[in-house]
Amino acid sequence: MKVLVCVKRVVDYNVRIRVKPDGGGVVTDGVKMAMNPFDEIAVEEALRMREAGHVSEVVAVTIGDKKSQEQLRTALAMGADRAIWVEHEEAIQPLGVARVLKALAEREQPGLVLLGKQAIDDDCGQTAQMLAALWQRPQATYASEVVISGETVRVTREVDAGLEVIDVDLPAVISTDLRLNEPRYVKLPDIMKAKRKPMDSYTLPDLGVELPPLVERLETTPPPARTGGFKVESVEELVATLKEKGLV
Amino acid sequence: MxxxxxxxxxxxxxxxxxxxxxxxxxxxxxxxxxxxxxxxxxxxxxxxxxxxxxxxxxxxxxxxxxxxxWRDDPPAICVPAVKDEFSLLTAKWKLRLFTPPQMNNHGNYIVSLGGxxxxxxxxxxxxxxxxxxxxxxxxxxxxxxxxxxxxxxxxxxxxxxxxxxxxxxxxxxxxxxxxxxxxxxxxxxxxxxxxxxxxxxxxxxxQTYGIGIKELWQLPEGRVTPGLIQHSVGWPLDSRTYGGSFLYHLDQDRVAVGFVTGLDYSNPYLEPYEVFQQFKNHPKIKPLFEGGEIISSGARAIVEGxxxxxxxxxxxxxxxxxxxxxxxxxxxxxxxxxxxxxxxxxxxxxxxxxxxxxxxxxxxxxxxxxxxxxVRNIRPGFRRGLWLGLVNAGIETITFGRLPWTLGHHADHSSLKLAAESDRPEWPKRDLPPRDRLAGVYFAATEHDENQPVHLQVSDTDICITRCREEYGNPCTRFCPANVYEMVEEQGAHRLQINSGNCVHCKTCDIKDPYQIINWVTPEGGSGPNYQGL
CATH class of the missing domain: 3.50.50.60 (FAD/NAD(P)-binding domain)
Incomplete structure (x- = not known):
């Protein structure tokens, strides 16, 4: 079985995000970029499935400008067998991603598509669900445990009420949650080997996909600055202050 | 293992x-x-x-x-030097001095070295x-x-x-x-x-060193003069301590500001981080920064020997x-x-x-x-203070360093006076951000997985709570620009707490610790600060 793993290039989680002065998005020039952490978990899970003998090939895919190839190389260095780069310069929205992935799924015929539950830049959390609908295959989102047995896969989902366990038929779409696994450290010799692994590239016309923007972003604003706190001397003063501010 | x-x-x-x-x-x-x-x-x-x-x-x-x-496709931050200014600061005033010839930057570029x-x-x-x-x-x-x-x-x-x-x-x-x-x-x-x-x-x-602390600021439109290079000596340091500020005007309303303090300073109560913040809040400097925001900040030791x-x-x-x-x-x-x-x-x-x-x-x-x-004799000439240092620098410059002697250095870890013989500096209140070192280290985006061996190895923490506490008043709690070292009091006993996750890899502790018991080793690869444009 083949697994398609989708990764996205995002601003690294350690970076302090700054909004552009004109409100037109966040600053990415000269900012450290990295693979979306939930996608890294997806790559790790695919590799563990291959190591357990359930999967024969792990294919990493991304959509982005030339620099997004760096994240594919990271996936290859972690252990993916090959990569697919879909060239696209502009920002892309979940439905567009899902359309591209559907086109690739039809070409590649994977038994499983794994992706992060959300990207930490736009926090949409929609791509997996949209892909499942377009591809007309089952979905299992927010996975914290995945067990493959034959033609089905048992997925433990993290839901508000606790954990939900479902079985879905393969091929399926699974989105990964934080507790699914802890991604491995990349080994230095594997980074070198990754440079020689195959990377196919497509353009959107190659895949017959068009991506008209469906959502218009009006403005990006930073969160309001935190005003300084102060110390109170006693419980009475605390209660009085809270009352004064209308908080209790 | x-x-x-x-x-x-x-x-x-x-x-x-x-x-x-x-x-x-x-x-x-x-x-x-x-x-x-x-x-x-x-x-x-x-x-x-x-x-x-x-x-x-x-x-x-x-x-x-x-x-x-390379000029056809320059690095991200790269501004040609236009003008040099060298000043002496007092607590209230800024006096323009003659720019020493070594500090003439015609033909040079202001860059982010990281970039x-x-x-x-x-x-x-x-x-x-x-x-x-x-x-x-x-x-x-x-x-x-x-x-x-x-x-x-x-x-x-x-x-x-x-x-x-x-x-x-x-x-x-x-x-x-x-x-x-x-x-x-x-x-x-x-x-x-x-x-x-x-x-x-x-x-x-x-070898002798300095500690440089730097911030990159985004300022309100129209305040910067791209290519202007400003240096100062004097306040907030006393005339016995070597050091000075830099203020480089970049493009896109950004400035790089920093302060270097010679690590051969003698007062164990000195806080290089506070010195830098006081410089920014000097009445002649502060207006530049008001209303701006910090993009990134950090610190690094510099060799000066x-x-x-x-x-x-x-x-x-x-x-x-x-x-x-x-x-x-x-x-x-x-x-x-x-x-x-x-x-x-x-x-x-x-x-x-x-x-x-x-x-x-x-x-x-x-x-x-x-x-x-x-230039070998210029830096050690400042050991006798700013004024004699400047005179010596002038003589060395005029004679192109041909005088027949070479001045020596002392190791920075041995230059501290005892706490009992030193005064705690008193600083005016200041209000530009960051409030303190912890607020500042946030702009270094430093990250260390908490569950890893401490990469600041202190070979004998007994010295910290006994001799160092009495003799020097634990200067590590002050020279570290990232608030890594803290003395914690628990049930009447003191204990050294090492917040290694804050470390920005500047190496000051390894250099300045008076007993040379701190050894800086590499943490897990990829840990440490993530500077932007420094």
Missing amino acids: TEAIERDVMEFDVVIVGAGPAGLACAIRCKQQNPELMVCVLEKGSEVGAQVLSGAVIEPSGLDLLFPD LCAWLASRAEDLGVEIYPGFAAAEVLLDESGERVIGIRTGDMGVDAAGLPKDGYTPGIDIHARVTVLAEGCRGSLSKQLISRFKLDEGCEP GLQSLPKLELPGALLIGDSAGMVNVPKIKGTHMAMHAGIMAADRLATSQESTGWDAAWRSSPWADELKQ
Whole structure:
């Protein structure tokens, strides 16, 4: 079985995000970029499935400008067998991603598509669900445990009420949650080997996909600055202050 | 646990430790001169430039040599120098002084050195250099005789705080090379070991350092004068303490501001971080920053010892270049050009023969050694205070350093006076951000996995709570710009708490600790600050 793993290039989680002065998005020039952490978990899970003998090939895919190839190389260095780069310069929205992935799924015929539950830049959390609908295959989102047995896969989902366990038929779409696994450290010799692994590239016309923007972003604003706190001397003063501010 | 581990081994012709200006210039030149050469660069930061911090106004001659057309596609921050200003600050006033000739920056560029390194790294990769950010060179590998360096070992990944392997433990690998180039920057942890083990500093003056703290600011529109370079001496330091500020005006309404304090300061109560913040809040400086915001900030030690403190630059199988050795021209406030030229010169030799022998002599007969020789007495002249230092600097400058003597240094860790003989500085209230060191370190975006061994090894914490507390009042709690060291009182007893997660890898503690019991070692690769545009 083949697994398609989708990764996205995002601003690294350690970076302090700054909004552009004109409100037109966040600053990415000269900012450290990295693979979306939930996608890294997806790559790790695919590799563990291959190591357990359930999967024969792990294919990493991304959509982005030339620099997004760096994240594919990271996936290859972690252990993916090959990569697919879909060239696209502009920002892309979940439905567009899902359309591209559907086109690739039809070409590649994977038994499983794994992706992060959300990207930490736009926090949409929609791509997996949209892909499942377009591809007309089952979905299992927010996975914290995945067990493959034959033609089905048992997925433990993290839901508000606790954990939900479902079985879905393969091929399926699974989105990964934080507790699914802890991604491995990349080994230095594997980074070198990754440079020689195959990377196919497509353009959107190659895949017959068009991506008209469906959502218009009006403005990006930073969160309001935190005003300084102060110390109170006693419980009475605390209660009085809270009352004064209308908080209790 | 290190014994039974099987490690991968990789072989290169040249392995370079540190992707700074020296290491990258060396790697690039190696490949330009001999494309067959297998060259590998290791960098402990999560990406190239993430842990590089400098002013920085640079002389571009090294860049010109490597890429004559570099101006057509310059690095991200690169502003031609337009005007120099040198001032003396008092608590209330700013007096313009004559700009010393060394500080004339005509033809130079204000850059982000981190940005320049990222730019150099991408050029180096195009030439076929293997660059591995996120991998710390943790140990030097010696041959069986223990007399020759044969490469380095990268740090293990996935070790918990107790030193035991976690899930996903990945042992470091051995990188063997015909020659190992140490380009770690100031107070490199491997360079420090090798300088001591191979006695490379025998007969040298002790090395002396400064601590530079820097912030990059985004200011309201129209306030900056791109290309303006401002330096000051004087307040907030007293006249016995060496140091000064820099304020470089960039494009896009950004300024780089920083303060360097000589680590040979004597008052254990001095806080270099507070000195920097006080400078920013000086009545003549503060209006520039009001209403602006900090983009990034950090700190890094700088070598200041000059030629008389420069260790021997070679040992069997390895050589030292750049700040690892101490190649900074202090009166010029520049080391990048020296670092790059040292990298280039070393590479010109390595391209034909991967031998370290002869490198020391070659460098010492180069124009770069002459440059350091000419200014060798200026920095130590400030040991008698700012005024005599300035007079001495004037004399040394007029005579081109030809006077027949060479002034010495004291080791920075031995320069502190006892706390009982020192006064706590009193500072006016200030209101520009950051409020304190913890608020400041947030802008360094520093990150260390909490569950890993503490990389600041204090060999005897009893000294901290007994002798150091009484004699010097625990200066580590003040000289560290990232608030790593804290004395915590619990049930009447004191205890040293090391917040190693805050560390910005500046190395000040390793240098200034009066008992020399702090040893800075590399944390897990990729840990540490993630600077933007410093």
